[in-house]
Amino acid sequence: MALAEAILVCLTDRPMSGYDLAKTFDASIGFFWRASHQQVYRELARLRERGLVESSEMEQRGKPNRIVHTITKEGYNAVKLWSSKPCRQPSIKDELLVKLYALDTVDTPALTEQLGVRLDQHKEKLQAYYKINERFYEGKNLSKAQKGKLIALTMGISNEQEMIASLEKAIIMLGDINE
Amino acid sequence: MALAEAILVCLTDRPMSGYDLAKTFDASIGFFWRASHQQVYRELARLRERGLVESSEMEQRGKPNRIVHTITKEGYNAVKLWSSKPCRQPSIKDELLVKLYALDTVDTPALTEQLGVRLDQHKEKLQAYYKINERFYEGKNLSKAQKGKLIALTMGISNEQEMIASLEKAIIMLGDINE
DNA sequence: GGCAACATGTAACTTGTTACATGATTCC
DNA sequence: GGAATCATGTAACAAGTTACATGTTGCC
Numbered sequence: 013m014a015l016a017e018a019i020l021v022c023l024t025d026r027p028m029s030g031y032d033l034a035k036t037f038d039a040s041i042g043f044f045w046r047a048s049h050q051q052v053y054r055e056l057a058r059l060r061e062r063g064l065v066e067s068s069e070m071e072q073r074g075k076p077n078r079i080v081h082t083i084t085k086e087g088y089n090a091v092k093l094w095s096s097k098p099c100r101q102p103s104i105k106d107e108l109l110v111k112l113y114a115l116d117t118v119d120t121p122a123l124t125e126q127l128g129v130r131l132d133q134h135k136e137k138l139q140a141y142y143k144i145n146e147r148f149y150e151g152k153n154l155s156k157a158q159k160g161k162l163i164a165l166t167m168g169i170s171n172e173q174e175m176i177a178s179l180e181k182a183i184i185m186l187g188d189i190n191e
Numbered sequence: 192m193a194l195a196e197a198i199l200v201c202l203t204d205r206p207m208s209g210y211d212l213a214k215t216f217d218a219s220i221g222f223f224w225r226a227s228h229q230q231v232y233r234e235l236a237r238l239r240e241r242g243l244v245e246s247s248e249m250e251q252r253g254k255p256n257r258i259v260h261t262i263t264k265e266g267y268n269a270v271k272l273w274s275s276k277p278c279r280q281p282s283i284k285d286e287l288l289v290k291l292y293a294l295d296t297v298d299t300p301a302l303t304e305q306l307g308v309r310l311d312q313h314k315e316k317l318q319a320y321y322k323i324n325e326r327f328y329e330g331k332n333l334s335k336a337q338k339g340k341l342i343a344l345t346m347g348i349s350n351e352q353e354m355i356a357s358l359e360k361a362i363i364m365l366g367d368i369n370e
Numbered sequence: 371g372g373c374a375a376c377a378t379g380t381a382a383c384t385t386g387t388t389a390c391a392t393g394a395t396t397c398c
Numbered sequence: 399g400g401a402a403t404c405a406t407g408t409a410a411c412a413a414g415t416t417a418c419a420t421g422t423t424g425c426c
Contacts, residue, residue: 014286015413021293031377044288051414053379074423076377088296095297099286099305101312103386107193107278109223109346114200115339117267118274126278133280156368160294163364167288167357174353178346185342189335194385210405230386232407255394255405282414 015055017094018045020064023083024091025157030056030079040144043137043168056081064090112182115189124186131179138172141165194234196273197224199243202262203270204336209235209258219323222316222347235260243269291361294368303365310358317351320344 022028022036033056034049036042047055059065064087070078083091108130111123149162201207201215212235213228215221226234238244243266249257262270287309290302328341 013412014284014289017286018289021289021296024293024296029377030379034377041289041292044283044285044292046283047413048415049377050379050416054413057379072376075375076422078377091293091296092298095290095293096301098308099290102285102287103282104223104225105193106223106281107196108281109343110193110197110200110220111274111278112339112343112346113220113223114203114270114274114336115342116334116336117200117203117270118339119271122275129277155295157293157295159364159368160291160297163294163361164288164291166364167291167361170353170357171350174349178349182342182346185338185345189338192384208405209407213405227387228405229388229407233385236407251404254403257405 014045014094014100015047015051016059016064017091018047019052019055019059020083020087020091023065023081023087027080027082029081033081043141044164059087062086120186120190124183127179127183127186131176131183134172134175134179138169138176141169141172145169193224193273193279194226194230195238195243196270197226198231198234198238199262199266199270202244202260202266206259206261208260212260222320223343238266241265299365299369303362306358306362306365310355310362313351313354313358317348317355320348320351324348 018037018041019033022033022041028036030049030053033052034047037045037047037052056065056067060067060081064084065081066084067079067081070080072078108123108126111118111126115123145162145165149158149165152158154162197216197220198212201212201220207215209228209232212231213226216224216226216231235244235246239246239260243263244260245263246258246260249259251257287302287305290297290305294302324341324344328337328344331337333341
């Protein structure tokens, strides 16, 4: 049920269309909670039914019309209530670690390559985080909302750094085994 | 579809009952892939249908009978095939970071407490990892299978260490904001 | 002419969660 | 007497994924 809240949280920033939200879940908030556009549209329909967002169609020239969703007072209350309740633990599903766990049954060269692919993904993500940090936070006067986002970003950065170091070490360890 | 493979991977170690598997998904392999007992039983039924495991009932005295599942040759092949194909990226769903992202809409004292709870969870997990390391790996002669598990464990340890440091920092940053 | 971006959705299916259901033994 | 552990599952529902479906504008 936290997709609902993640959407509401995005809408506290500004009213958005489903398309905007889908893009947001592919970047920014998507770093902490990922969702496809299909999920977003389905959840928006439910939020509208529950009165937590209001939707209005905006005409546009040269582009298809957008349906813009605005968080309601009840929506804000729902976010506040949710935020006061304990979090569930983040779900963990990592195929790469499961493959390491089964090392003697597994295709080792393929696995080594996959570790490399993953390493590159984390490097890219770290660079993306650095750019966001430079562009929006570094050396700026920040509102409370921005400070919260900066804390989340900081955690993201140190997590990526750690993952990169870990994977580099893992690749070396795996190489040693196959000598 | 990777729950199937995670179960098969567990069964490469030794034949197990659904109950054993459910416990395994609550510890060891559960550190990388979590699943409830309901999911395990459902997936076992499918694996049996697909011929990837074979099941036989074992009578026990004083306890209910167990149904023990053994991985078949086809099961091993399925693991190998899966391992050679690229991994999907691990899913990310972290309510705590979403709450930080929405700091000005959120109940801040409650959030601070939740950060503390999460910090404790990671500390406990780290201790658990240390114990596993001591008991099974440190200063021992390791098979290839064990070396793979050790790599995964090493990654788990450094990830927990990083999370602990990050959360401690986040709690301080959040405290500074509310002064 | 083709592809990317803009924009919204439906349908079918697979996974994951919550609740229910049963029943024996062992330990406190 | 009650709780914990052992042991197996079903059913209903919620969430997530994959594939399908349509149509415009702007750029190369």
